[in-house]
Amino acid sequence: MNIAERAGKADAAQPQPIMNEGQQAHFSEPFVDAEKAAAFLPLRPRRVLELARAGAIPAYPLGDGQRRVWRFRLSEVACAVASSHHGVHSTRQFPAPIGED
Secondary structure, eight states: OHHHHHHHHHHHSOOOEEEOTOOOOOOOOOOOHHHHHHHHTTTTHHHHHHHHHHTOOOEEEESSSSEEEEOOOOHHHHHHHHOOOOOOOOOOOOOTTTTTT
């Protein structure tokens, strides 16, 4: 295999730009699950799903039943958190201090 053939295979593995008429080229971004979105936001996956259901962060539900699967684009989540006046806060309650009465 020569260098030109290798370069062609490497180019094929790169994300391909999506072109719409009158728009600039942009690269498609993969969807991630709640666990990866939670790691990105430093929250628990359950909290990310709560925020998605409430419409506080952009998310894409898959399925019509009660048990939907949610997918996220990290760039959209980052923009939503950055543009939010108060950010995304966890409602986690910390345990009471031990030994204090």
